[in-house]
Amino acid sequence: MNVIWILFRREFVSYFITPIAYVFIVFFLGLLGAMTFFLGGFFDRGQADLAPFFAFHTWLYLLLIPAISMRLWSEERQTGTIELLLTLPVSATQAVIAKFLAAWAFAAIAVALTFPFWITVNYLGEPDNGIIIAGYVGSLVMVGAYLAIGSCLSSASKNQVIAFVLAVLVSLLFTVAGTPLVLELVSGWAPALVIDVIAGLSFIANFDAISKGVLDLVNLIYFLSVMTLFLFINIILVNLLKAR
Amino acid sequence: MAAMIEVEGLCKRFGSIQAVVDVSFKVERGEVLGFLGPNGAGKSTAMRMITGFLEPDSGTVRLEGVDIQDQPIASRQNLGYMPEGAPSYHEMTPLGFLGFIAGIRGFSGSEAEDRIATATQQTQLGSVLYQPIDTLSRGFKRRVALAQALLHDPEILVLDEPTDGLDPNQKHEVRTLIQEMAPRKAIIISTHILEEVDAVCSRAIIIAHGRIVADGTPDELESRSDRHMGVSITATRETCQQLMAGINALDGVAEAELDSRGLFVKPVRGSDILDPVRVVVGQSGLSVADIRVERGRLEDVFRAVTIPSGTGPSGTGDRP
Structure with missing residues (x-):
């Protein structure tokens, strides 16, 4: 445990001693603000809630989270530090978990910095703060799932650009799985069970369910399972490809 | 008692290339083993297997009697390794980086500070402790990686080209440091600088095409030169x-x-x-x-054993 904490701390601090943290947070907050106000019509709706704000989280994460996760393992492989790291008394499992947690903690800070939205709606009206808390919880577990996918694919390539593209691609599949576009594609021939499963894999649908205030355990477990699955593959890939 | 480092029948294949073929040797405490070989001969691959980074296709490595495959974490506690290219986290300062290593090695508080102070003094990093590693010269980067390997004062040291990129004075300092530590440790260094073998190694192994082609003290190897006693x-x-x-x-x-x-x-x-x-x-x-x-020149022996016979300029005498 102690080893994971030390690895976590190094990773986490490294976001802030490089420009990554600041650039990311500025972009994230700027884009999220622009989307919420201009595309989501935050004020025009005349409702004191954060629905338009949360609605854009999925799409923003789809593009921005792979930008954080792409460096997690490809950079280690590219610079050779993976050889240093994995010949210390550290297992690949500990390293994968620590790196993931550090990235997650960093993303959580970015999400937490959206608090002015929360203050704003509370100032303007009387929103259901329970729903907003549920939305934030859902957003955090969803970020974790995107990060796990990104971390996993980052270990698949030494090249950060390839890692980024792969992560966006796989994330996109999970994001849009439940949308009519995909469902129509399979509904003609696939059995109903398959369609249900595909629809159930959707990040959007699972996140919507949570952010509407239905803090259902099923949706949380879904995101946690995605994280576990991809981190597990992540560990296998790190062990398999570390010396290539 | 088991030797500090025991390597038996190590083999590794990458696709169709046999990178390491049946490499076996032992290193006792007090020995400095020089790993020689042309670039691409399999030195780094062998070192990666000895330090547990790479899994061998067959063969075993035991550090202080502990099989590194059976107990990967435990066997690394007493191992210091500087990988090829001396990697370190370049966004960190040497102090931050060594602090991280100290933490991983289980040191905290004043003990960690003492360890870091000793390692930075041994590698003469004192003047750059607060500068990002990114901004340091190649020689300093290498010494940061060396300090990392020495931090926990391990009894087994594996250093992949420890003096590469250093100026002559720094090379001398690193060699002196290795010599000072030698009696208490089992050390493997890889190098393609032959004078280094004479300067610090008590024994040298020459590897070519993944195989050990010569194994002996520097004197023994020199005596194989056809210039020996000339x-x-x-x-x-x-x-x-x-x-x-x-x-x-x-x-x-x-x-x-x-x-x-x-x-x-x-x-x-x-x-x-x-x-x-x-x-x-x-x-x-x-x-x-x-x-x-x-005395004979190691360079001649090196060329004679590492270039396939027939094309070998074995003892062609005086090339510059």
């Missing part, structure tokens, strides 16, 4: 030309050839020709600046 005469070209006929007629002389300094007399293996050559020179009445015996 006699070098420093004199003018005319003098040498006059001497050649007489020297070539001697028993035990394989060949006398002119080189840039004068004449080099190659002996038939095992024969001592210094005195007979001196006699010839004395009788001729010609004056020469110097006559001395050569």
